[in-house]
Structures are given as structure tokens and as C-alpha cells.
Amino acid sequence: MDYSKLGKQFIGGEWRDGKSGKTLPDINPYNDEVITAFQIASVADIDDAYQAAYKAKLEWDKVNPYNKRDILENAVKYIEAHEEEITSIIIQELGGTRLKAAFEIGLVKNMIKEAATFPLRMEGKILPSTEDGKENRLYRIPAGVVGVISPFNFPFFLSMKSVAPALGAGNGVVLKPHEDSPITGGTLIGKIFEEAGVPKGLLNVVVTDIKEIGDAFVEHPIPRIISFTGSTKVGSYIGQLAVKNFKKPLLELGGNSAFIILEDADIDYAVQAATFSRFTHQGQICMSANRILVQKTIYQDFVDKYREKVSTLTTGDPSDPQTIIGPVINNRQAETLQKLIEKGIEQGAVPLVQGKITGRMVEPTVLVNVKPDMVVAQEELFGPVVCIIPFETEEEAIEIANDTRFGLSGAIHTSNLERGVEIAKKVHTGMIHVNDVTINDEPIVAFGGEKQSGLGRLNGEWSLDEFTTMKWISVNYGQRKFPY
Template sequence: MTQCTPENPVPLAPTSAFIAGSWTDLPARFVLRSPVDGRILAEVADCGTREAEAAAQAATAAFASWRLTTAYQRAAILSRWAELIQSHAGDLARLITWEMGKPIRQSRAEIKTAVTLARWYAEECKRITGESIPSQFPDKRLQVWKVPVGPVFAITPWNSPVSMVVRKIAPALAAGCTVILKPDEQTPLSALKLAELWAEAEGPGGTLQVLPSADPVPLAERLMMDPRIAKLSFTGSTAVGQKLYGQGSSTIKRLALELGGHAPVLIFADADIDAAVAMTIHAKFRYAGQSCVAANRLYVEDAILPEFTAHYLEAMGHLQVGDPFAEDTDIGPLVSETAVEKFKAQLQDALDRGARLLRGGAVQGLYCTPTLLAEVDPQSRIFHEESFSPLLPIQGFRDEAEAIALANDTPYGLAAYLWTRDLGRAYRVAEALQCGIVGINDGSPATPQAYFGGSKLSGLGAEGGKWGLEEYLQLRHVSIQLPG
């Protein structure tokens, strides 16, 4: 366990692997440092192929009984888990902030999302229903059942280390699947704490296992080649997702891949400028831009571009960068030096191509100021790469057709945002955008009961709502010949 003292005020969390319902100490461990101030948070168990094999065996054995539990039994455990997450909300929020640097207010909001997700799937699993279908034969009864797909391998990212874990494993467990979770190596403590609470909620051994790993490649390859693992649910980069896609082909795994995003924001001349500024600030700069649905490209109709830019710069000036544990902080550190180097490289590339720096650009350690660029060359990296930082280009457009063309000029298709008071335009643009999520006058459209997913290189499959639950179910046709 990590020790919570005045010198090290990190909440208690397990540091061992959680395999087959037991905490497993390993001689191999890796050091976890906080992006907040560089302190060592813990030394965490470093799992490899041996632990992957043990987890696969345990998940397979547990699935044999877990799939037979009633929806009401699973719902009761998930409900207890949700209440435990709620009762430990303060510690979990602090863990998020220590592990990845998210401002504490935003960490608390993440816990609320996680609790809502757990509660949602505790209720939704009671609504898994099949169908009876008409038969052309009087002595046959035809049914279609929905049954759990089997043991699941889940890989979660560091940017939302509690809500992303719950969003994947709650529907899997609700469906009757067992889960092996590999949390990101930068944020394992949050996931291990959730496993501790799952056990406290009386989740059976082997239904949820957590394997932290400093080098997840061998572990992932082992589980991806294992025919007992029926499904992969992955959130992360497109490059890694493409590799996992290929690895799953030999065993024909079910796949849900939530990959990179490059969200455009379209501001039309009839928009409420103050509301559009406020919500676009939120869509871009929460988590310091480290979100797959973060605004990456800001397009404003030419007629209001100067006015909008002035309002936007003023709003950016009110953003507080600093200690993520301070209640008034809006932007904390980036998660790693690698993230900072990407911020600096994209910024320098744009400047070298003639971009004008309107605000920001300063870097101190892992802390980067919110940055706005104008007159950016369309070939600049920032227009073609996910930023995952507080760096944003602003560009004008002439009309609706050009706005749609600019928004769709990307191989990614996760989220997009638009601001207009014209209902017809809202529908036309939303229908034309090539993405899975559209916010119309809304900078935060994601919600637990709705679909969450993308198209093109942003992935496949679904999370959220009933669609997230169906990802862990497969259909079975049952034909019954009546006797006599």
C-alpha cells in the first residue's frame, strides 16, 4: 500500500496485482511518479506473460459460474460497487490528480461520471431481453437469446483513469462477462483501488482482475493470442489500436476500439458568441486538452472571426494554470515530458510555417499555458495530429459548405462541435459531419446513457448506454421442436 502522511498525502491504494480474487505480490515492480511535482507515488507490481496466463485461467474459470448468475444478482453487486465508489469519491479524486495531474474539481466530476455509469449498468443489465419470433411450423418455437461473449481483455488510458475503467468493465460485468484489465502504466493506482472496492462489494474472485505493467506489450500479445479471451475493449492511440486489431484476427476476437480524435469546432455567424466562447473553452481546455473528444481545430465564420477571436482571447486570459489541488486551477500539468515535447514540436512547426501566436506558448516543467494560433498553414502538424495539449489553431471559413469540408478533412471521426441558432443548419451540418458524436451548442455531449464511439480511424464498436452493454453480448438462435 502507498502510505498517506503529511509528507506523502497520497490516498491508500493497493500496489499488487489483483489476480483470481487475491492480491499478488511480485518481485518485479516499477516506480510511479506524479506529474504534479515529480514525487514517487508508489512501486507497483509489474506483470508479464506469467501473470497474463494466470489471469486468463482465472477469468475462464470464473466465467463458467458468473455467466449463470441472474441479472438481479449482478445488479446487486454492481450497485454496491457504485455506492462504494461514491463513498470513496474523495480519495479516488485525489488519486486521479496525483497520478495524471487533472485539476481536483475535474477529478471530482470524473468520479460522479463513474458512479453514474456503474449505477446505469446495474439497472440496464435487468433489461437484457431476447425475442420470440414467428415460426412457419406449428410445432416449432423460435427464440433469439442474448448471451455473454466470454472473458474480456480491457485496456484503459491514463486521461480518465476511473471513469474510463468503469465505462468498460461495468457493462462487461453486467452482461455476465469476466474482465482482465490492463490499466495504463501511468495510472495503475486508480484501477487497483476500483478492484479493491469490487472485492469489497462481494464481486466473485476472477470476475475482475487488474494487471499493472510497465511494458504492456508482452502481456497484451499473450492475451490477444489466447483463444479463451473472447473480446478486446481498448481505448488509446490509433497506432496501437491498429496493431491490436491485427493481433485479434487469428482468434477472431470481438473488438471495441476507441482511438484517436481530431475534433473540429464550427462557429457560425449567427451563434451566441459568449455562449460559444465559454463552451468551446471547456471543450478544449478541460484536462489541459488531454481528451480524445477535446476540440482540436477551431473554425469561425469570417463575418465574426475578429469579434470571436477577441472574446476567446479574453476568456483564455482567465484560465488558471498551476497546482491541480488548488480549487481555482483550470489547467494542471501535462501527464509526461513526452506530452510536453509534442506540444512544443507542434507549436514550433506551426510557427515555422508562418503561424501567428495570439496567446500562450510558455512552458515550465510539465505545465503549458493555453495557446491560440492564427494564420496557421493547413499543412501544419496541428491540423493533422491530435494535440492532447492546450494548443489550438483558429481559422476562418466562408460558408456552410466550406465549414463541413474543413471539419471532415481528417482521417479521424470521433467528435465534432458546432454553434448556430439556425435549426435547419444544425441538422444539415450534423448529418454531414463524419463522426460518431456531435455537440450542437454543447461543449460536453458525452453522457453515460448515450452512445460513445467513432468512425474512420477513430475506431469501431460502442461504449455508453444500451449500446455499450450490447458490445458484451452475442446472439444465439434457439429452435425448439415440440414433442408430438
């Protein structure tokens, strides 16, 4: 795949440079090589993109639902035909490993397959009326145009998680990927749907910088929904801005997931699951386990085995199939992790494993003697750093798990499954998994967080609800009698 061809804006069905005159280099986080460079989009480009989406949506309305389904299925076929090339750009642009790329591509294909069913699920209802001779009809219709803002960690999937369902539900879309993942989270997706056969302008991709466009992407009058995935701090601002401008915000934000291990758990299995839950894609996943809570009776046994397991994780070149942990996305992320580790140690945490931080290469760090109120236990650790916290009783575990402003995911390990479910009900998260990992996402299951981890639910019927609206049209077959 020629990445230079994807180093353009995709607006109105045309590949072109942005009008701002400023350049954004797309840099490989492992070796600093410039993959390509974008002429970034201006406020005028944002307007062009939304206008194009609005017009193309009217054309999309006329397409037979079965043809819409076929077009979305074509997107899956294109991905399957170019899987190795897509793997390559995930490695180069994100520092993702081959394992991570395969995981992400699989999620994307399943999400598009689910979205391809949406055109045939735009069902309405006929309801009775309090008035004689009157019929109430409810029509499910597209919301209109959706603005999507995606993050850098799983950008191919987390962009597609909104883009594909929004298109399947009949909307036009403007996608703004993160500046660290403009191809994987943006122009690659534009290329896929261009090849799949969507009308020109239905999907637009604008690569830009907030310093250039300010709030224009959210404040533009055309989009009815703003779907944002990213940090809680930015998500709070975008959500308020969207509501202020009478748009619906969908927010998938940060997490501080607790991985609870009860004394009757299979320790060896819990070690494997906790390792995967923390270190997959360098821990740069909102659902990653930040806090491992271990019952005191098995604490030392778990800690010994976990330290041994973590010490086997290889850090290095993400293109090497043996590499488990590649680079974090940028220097800012590495510096933040360094500061959090230092703060944790300053507050009394002890490094069970303390990896080196060299540029963007962050080796695993495991902190013990962590108290629930320490900064490292309260903040999202978006990297290969994890805390282990002991607890006495399940009530204490629940209290610690809930002692956070976040509420995204979690996991509970126990041999008593129903006990695990009962504990899960008491942990304030949108999602939690018994005898599994904290990182789960399935195309037909409601996905979303509580508290400061987000607003709204995506996937399956929930995405269909979020990206459509119900319109009431009543029909009076007779004539009403009026009181005056």
C-alpha cells in the same frame, strides 16, 4: 486510502506482486513524487488472470440477476463513501484538477448505475420458423471474458466504461490500465468491485508493461472481446491483432474535433464553450476541440474575446482549487506538443497566445493563420494547444471539418438550431453537438467514432449489445420430413 495497498496486482481475488521481478514506479506528474511502486505482471500473471476470470464467470452465471444488480449498486455506494480519497488520487496520479475529478467521478457513478440494469435486461426472443412444429429461440448470453485496455487521461471513467457494462452483462473481465495511471485506471477499480461483492476472480487487474508481455494480453485464447481506448496508431495494431485471433475489437481512439462557430452564434457563449472544449484536463481528452472554425464576419470579434478568456486560465498545482490547467501526464506528451507548436509556426501559423512549456507544465497556446493542411490542423493535439481557422461559407466549414482522418466528436454554434442540425448531419463524426461543447458522454447514449476514431459503440443498449452475443436455440415439437 492507503495507496500502497493498491500497488499490487489483483488476480483471482488476491492482492499480490507480479512475477516479472521488474518494478514500475507510479509518479505524480506535477511534483515527481513516487506514489507507490508495482512489481509488474508477467505473461504467466496474464494467464492466471484470464483463467481466474473464466472460472469466476461460471460462478457469476449462477447469481440471481437481482443480486447482480445489487452488487453493482454497491460499487456506487463505495465510491460515494470514498469520494474525497478518489479525488485525491486523481489529482496525485493524473495531475487532474478537483474540477476534473468531480466530473470524472460523476461519469463513473452514472455508468455503473446504467450497468446495474443490465442483469435484468438479458432478454431473448421467440421467432417463427419456416418449418411446421418448430420454434426459434434467441437467447442473449454473455460473450465470456473481456480484456480491457485503458488510457491515462480519464482512466477511472474510461476503464469503468467497459468494465462495469461487461460485468453487468455477465462477463468476466481482465483490466490492463495504462502504466501512467495504474491505480486510478486499474487497482482502484479492482478494490471497488471487491468491496461491492463480485465473486473472486471475476474482475482482475494486471499492471504491466508491453515490453514485458508483448502481445500476450490480446492473443490469449480466453478473451472473446478486446476493448481498447487510446491512440489510433496503437488501436489499429490491437484491432488487427484481435481480429487475427478471432476476437471482437472495440476501439475508442483519437480525435480531431472541429468546433464550428457560425456568424449568428452567441459569441460570448461560444467563447466559453470553446474554452471548455479545449482546455478541460489540459486538453488531454479524445473529444477535445483541436480546431475552432469561425465564420469570417465574426472572426476578429471571436479571436479577441477568446484570447482574453484563455489568458485568464491558471496553470499550476492541480491540488489548488483555483488551478484550471495542471501538468500533462508525462515528458513525452510535453515534448510532442512542443514539436507540433514549432512545426505549426514553421509552416506559417502565428501564436495568438503562446504559453511556456516547463517540464510537464504546458501553458495554453492558441494558433491563428492556420491552414487546414498544416500538421497542427491534421494531428490530434493532446494538450492545451488549439488552432483557429476562418471560413467563408457553411459549405467550406463542413469541408474543413471533414478534412481529417478522424471522426469522433464536434460542435456547431448557431442561433438557428435546425440549421445547426443539418450541418451536423454532414460532418463525418460519430457524435456532434449543437450549441454545446465537444466533450460529451452520457450513460444511455451511443458513444463512438467514425473513420480512424474507432469501431463499435458503447453506453446503454449499445454496450449491452457489444458485451453479449445472441444464441439461436431451436426446438422441434414434431418431426421433420427429410427428402432422403
